[in-house]
Amino acid sequence: MPFRSMETWPHGAIMVDTEHTRFALWAPDAYYVSVELENGQSLPMLPQADGWFVIQTRCSAGTRYRFNIDGELDVPDPASRAQAGDVHGPSVVVDPQAYTWCNSHWRGRPWHEAIIYELHVGAMGGYGEVEKQLSRLAELGITAIELMPVAEFPGDRNWGYDGVLPYAPEASYGTPEQLKSLIDCAHGLGLMVLLDVVYNHFGPDGNYLGRYAKGFFREDKHTPWGAAIDFRKPQVRNFFIDNALMWLLEYRFDGLRLDAVHAIDDTSFCLDLARRVRAQIDPGRHVWLTLENEHNQARLLEEVFDGQWNDDGHNALHVLLTGEREGYYADFADRPIEKLARCLGQGFAWQGEVTRKGSPRGEPSAHLPPGAFILFLQNHDQIGNRAFGERLSQLCPPQALRAATALLLLSPMVPLLFMGDEWGADEPFLFFTSHTGELSQAVREGRRNEFASFATFADEQQRARIPDPNALQTFLDSRPDFTRSPHDNDWQRLYRALLAIRRHTLFARLPGSRSLGAQVLAEKALSARWQLGDGSELRIDLNLGEHAVSTALPTVEHRLFHSSPEIASDTQLPRFTTLVSLTPSYVPEPTHE
CATH class of the missing domain: 2.60.40.1180 (Golgi alpha-mannosidase II)
Structure with a gap:
């Protein structure tokens, strides 16, 4: 195979035609790499410059394979497009052209029409079950669904932020074709589909990169999950940017939400990702890039990102509604109404002021349009990071929640709901995983120790009441019962009325606000x-x-x-x-x- 430069190799198994596949693995710490096919073939991969190993061979869609490192260790493809089983199992060659799209004419919707409904695919029963709910959501007035991460994670239940194979849709939710069918159906109903992606870390189970590609990480900088990802290396940077492009081009997602970019110690990566997406997306499509960013970096919203989750707005509203002042609500305990007023008037409450932790947070944001801020009363974090996963319907007077809901749905900011909000669901949304062995114990203890500084959980016996993340019942308790969502209860009537006002009276007026x-x-x-x-x-x-x-x-x-x-x-x-x-x-x- 002729020499090629390091930046020309896309990661993983790429079909070059219906019978041939090119396999590429960046493994700078390996001496020898082979691809092991399910028919028993072991094919040595040819070393290339800059740590690449590549081979092109006869191999059709559906073939299972692994990479073997130095004759010692079989590993899944880190850019696997699908897994036959879990993260430790074989990867599967996928033909991205196999699905026939019914709504290929879809070009998306403008950002000012976004009314986002965040959901967890597993808690709703998988890709197929989510698809069954789409017509109900469209009829209610929702215009976009946002999927919590679907990248392959260990076990069969997880929030998705422990993913280790970011190119592979979670197998326990369904097949890649079923995910595409969900997106296709949504587009036919006028719904955008956004995806939450995690580019700040890999999960703790099933990540083999440290064995053959230590250059993915930098030991001089750490995040809450371990060594930081080294975005200075083009191979690493391209791994994630190509992943973003895969979701947007092959799966036709209408946008991405980048999780916790404050844990990515390289702002240039975020800007590079956004610029490359803009350059490669058909200019006739509406594709939206949003952020979660505790640093409140307004400059990212000035340049190439469309919106940011406004945690400040939520925190101020939560304190006003519930009176809670512990944890991350402590920064909003003093005069929360002033902080909410600043959010509504200027975007962020914290624009460079020093927080209780003694460091400045945020940048001036008053010059940004209201649509740059995504406002919410609840989301997966703000419910699930509570010890017992309670929703606001259990924490504040219903009249106050109705008033806050009207603010959420009729302000010029982009509103976001969490699954079940629309009928006043009372099921909790708990933190759940399906880890095993020592990791299971570590996650259980870590979860309970998170609340050690809270007065309610001051001693170990009190913390022991916090549900075990790995228990199956914890997951089952977190599944909204959609059969209990009456079409015309008070909450649904409220949401339908407010969303009708937003759609008929405000939509056309919002650009330029x-x-x-x-x-x-x-x-x-x-x-x-x-x-x-x-x-x-x-x-x-x-x-x-x-x-x-x-x-x-x-x-x-x-x-x-x-x-x-x-x-x-x-x-x-x-x-x-x-x-x-x-x-x-x-x-x-x-x-x-």
Whole structure:
């Protein structure tokens, strides 16, 4: 095989035609590599420059294979497109062209139309069962579903953030073709499909890279999961960027959410990924790139990313709704209404100020449009990172939750819901895994020790009550019972009404929106205003407190929605109320020299 430069080899098994496959493995610490096929063939791979081993051979789709390292260790392909079983089993050659798309004309939807529904595929029963729920979600008014990570992980139940084979859809959820069918069906219903991807670490079980490719990691920098990934190396950088492109091009996902980029100590990687995606995606498609980023780096949203999960907004709302002040809510315990007002008016609550940990957090964000921020009341983290996985429906008065839901769904920020929110589900969402042996014990103890600093779990006996992540019952308890979701209960009627307002009244006005600021009215009340793209003014008056608040309310003819049965006075905002109003045109305030 002729010499090729290091950057021309795509990782893994790539079919070059229906009968031939090229296998490429970056293994700079190996002396000898072979590909072991299921028919018993052992094919030595040819060493190339910069640590690559490559071979092209007769091999069709569906063939199972492994790589053998130095005649000592059989490993799965780190870029496996599918696994026959678990992460330690053989990899499978996949033909990316085998699926016939029914909705090949789909080009996506503009970002301002995003109403995101986050879900866990396993908890919903697999790719096929999720597909069965799509028409219900579309009818409700959802416009996008976001899948928690589906990359192959150890065992058959996991949140997905312990994945070790990022190119392979989780086999316990179904086949690659079933995942494509889910996406295809969603597109036929007008739904975008977004995917949560994890590029900040590999899981602890099934990661063999340290044996033959130590260069994937750098020991001089560590993350909460171990040695940091070394994105300085082009082979490593391409491994993840090619993965992003696979999901967007071969599976036709409409966007990606990059998990915890604050744990990626190389901002240039995120920018490079986004720029290469933009360069290779058909310009006629709507493809959206979003982030989770505790550092609140506004500059990433200025350049090539479309939105960020706004943890600040959630944390302030959670404190206002529940009164909880421990853990990561401690930074929002003092005057949470002011922090919420800053989120609604400027994006982030923390824009460079020093937190309780003694270090500055965030960058100025007031110049960014409201759509750069994804707002939520709940998501997998904010429910599942609780010891008992309780939802807000168990933690705050229902009237207050209704008021907060109106803010979520009618502000110009992009709203995100978590599965079950729409019918007021009371099932918990717990942290679950299916590790075995010593790792199982370590995960169980680590989970319980996370809460040692909480007053409720001060002693070991109290912590022992926290559900074991590895117990099957923990997973079963976390599965929403969709048979218990009546079509017309109070919560569904609320969501349907609010989403109809967003769709029919706000969608067309959202492009070009900008904040006009937010004013604190009381300890749990505020008023926020935005100029929308057509010049109209959207105003939201929110009162999450138990007492009415005196303020001048908008005139009746401009009101779109309020969450209490009746507003009797134009000067009193009732308890647990969100009043949303839209004035026909915006008149700039006079400037004074």
